[in-house]
Amino acid sequence: MTEGWPPLTLQCPGVRVKVHYKLEAEIASMTWRVCACDIKFPNKSYNKTGGGMTRRGSQVTLYSEDGVSLFEGNRQVFVPTALYKGAKVAVKAIADKVELNRTLLLELKREHAKALTVLRPWLWLEQLFVQRFTSVTFRCGQLKDIHHDHLARFYGACLDPPMPCVLIEYCPKGSLQDILENDQFKLDSMFRYSLMHDIIKGMSYLHSSEVRSHGDLKSSNCVVDSRFVLKITDFGIHRLREVCREEEDSHAYWRRKLWTAPELLRMGQDAPLDGTQKGDVYSFAIIVHEIVTREGPWSGIPDPDMSPYGKSPSALAYTGTLSVRVTERVPRHTPAADDAKARGGLNS
Numbered sequence: 598m599t600e601g602w603p604p605l606t607l608q609c610p611g612v613r614v615k616v617h618y619k620l621e622a623e624i625a626s627m628t629w630r631v632c633a634c635d636i637k638f639p640n641k642s643y644n645k646t647g648g649g650m651t652r653r654g655s656q657v658t659l660y661s662e663d664g665v666s667l668f669e670g671n672r673q674v675f676v677p678t679a680l681y682k683g684a685k686v687a688v689k690a691i692a693d694k695v696e697l698n699r700t701l702l703l704e705l706k707r708e709h710a711k712a713l714t715v716l717r718p719w720l721w722l723e724q725l726f727v728q729r730f731t732s733v734t735f736r737c738g739q740l741k742d743i744h745h746d747h748l749a750r751f752y753g754a755c756l757d758p759p760m761p762c763v764l765i766e767y768c769p770k771g772s773l774q775d776i777l778e779n780d781q782f783k784l785d786s787m788f789r790y791s792l793m794h795d796i797i798k799g800m801s802y803l804h805s806s807e808v809r810s811h812g813d814l815k816s817s818n819c820v821v822d823s824r825f826v827l828k829i830t831d832f833g834i835h836r837l838r839e840v841c842r843e844e845e846d847s848h849a850y851w852r853r854k855l856w857t858a859p860e861l862l863r864m865g866q867d868a869p870l871d872g873t874q875k876g877d878v879y880s881f882a883i884i885v886h887e888i889v890t891r892e893g894p895w896s897g898i899p900d901p902d903m904s905p906y907g908k909s910p911s912a913l914a915y916t917g918t919l920s921v922r923v924t925e926r927v928p929r930h931t932p933a934a935d936d937a938k939a940r941g942g943l944n945s
């Protein structure tokens with residue numbers, strides 16, 4: 598629809614040349630791209646028998662440093678780690694074949710530049726462009742630029758065989774889900790409140806960034822660092838990790854849906870892969886419920902009609918000064934991240 602529009606700023610030859618060379622330079626640098634030889638698995642090289650990952654069909658199996666499978670029942674309990682430029686990183690497998698065609702890259706960059714320079718005042722149009730031209734390169738470039746206290750840092754992606762993967766900041770205390778399930782962690786109300794606070798801050802920043810929404814927010818995608826600061830992880834990489842997903846009829850597949858907003862569930866395969874901001878806030882409400890009860894998502898919901906195990910999914914979660922109401926049929930009533938932040942008195 599907007600393809601034929603001549604971008605006003607790009608009509609000036611000087612600007613065009615500058616934009617062209619800037620895009621060329623960005624593509625040539627691809628600062629997010631990581632060489633497999635720079636990823637050091639502890640005591641082992643990057644191979645199948647040492648620490649790392651192997652792939653069987655669409656299934657990726659994770660191995661610890663001593664080669665023991667890290668699946669426990671239906672649940673993975675750890676993530677493989679490696680050293681990258683001196684930092685300990687979580688290594689997550691991505692699609693086998695990620696094709697980077699230079700012409701396509703340049704085109705994608707160009708279209709994105711057009712969208713941002715020409716369409717900035719019309720955000721809905723910009724969104725259209727951003728969604729349309731989301732690519733591996735474009736997305737990885739965006740992720741590399743995101744730095745926030747409550748978002749796990751994206752170090753880059755390795756697209757080289759034998760094991761394409763993304764490298765993400767490793768947080769040694771594990772995921773929020775791990776912590777909530779571990780009775781040895783005593784969580785007082787201040788700590789619970791600070792966990793929620795961290796999620797809201799991270800989510801709010803993500804929503805204001807070019808990534809726009811998480812799309813898979815859940816307690817296992819919130820990780821805790823050595824100072825007990827919570828960081829949201831795995832944002833913006835769904836497209837890359839799509840092929841590594843579990844089979845559709847598996848327990849893990851359906852379990853993932855426990856955090857998904859009903860309006861997205863109803864869309865089925867047509868649901869946007871990156872989710873929506875309202876959908877993230879819904880997922881946040883489920884996490885709040887997990888933090889309060891420590892009994893997993895949806896436990897103790899008195900009305901079976903409200904539980905996904907009952908007839909219709911919807912949730913009501915309250916905690917302290919923060920209350921988030923999520924209703925089944927009216928996603929427009931789901932508050933935005935900033936509303937939730939304000940209701941919780943978290944604007945400071």
Ligand SMILES: Nc1nc2c(ncn2[C@@H]2O[C@H](COP(=O)(O)OP(=O)(O)OP(=O)(O)O)[C@@H](O)[C@H]2O)c(=O)[nH]1
Nearest residue numbers: 673674675676687767768769770771772817818820
């Ligand atoms: N200690 C630690 N554990 C992590 C970290 N990231 C992930 N994990 C653990 O590794 C498990 C597997 O992580 P992922 O491969 O991202 O899988 P998931 O989050 O369970 O599910 P998806 O994101 O939907 O694939 C998580 O459930 C956590 O227990 C991290 O930074 N530090």
